[in-house]
Amino acid sequence: xxxxxxxxxxxxxxxxxxxxxxxxxxxxxxxxxxxxxxxxxxxxxxxxxxxxxxx
Numbered sequence: 001x002x003x004x005x006x007x008x009x010x011x012x013x014x015x016x017x018x019x020x021x022x023x024x025x026x027x028x029x030x031x032x033x034x035x036x037x038x039x040x041x042x043x044x045x046x047x048x049x050x051x052x053x054x055x
Contacts, residue, residue: 014020
């Protein structure tokens with residue numbers, strides 16, 4: 001139990017830092033998902049606009 005508590009405290013300390021490993025990992029995940037949405041969504045929207053304009 002004390003091992004789990006030590007890990008929890010280490011995670012808590014890391015999250016409280018401004019440039020902690022967990023924060024930078026979530027930042028990288030968020031940036032990569034935004035990149036995929038942006039560059040995957042722009043062609044989809046142009047295709048949908050092109051298809052709708054043919055009606």
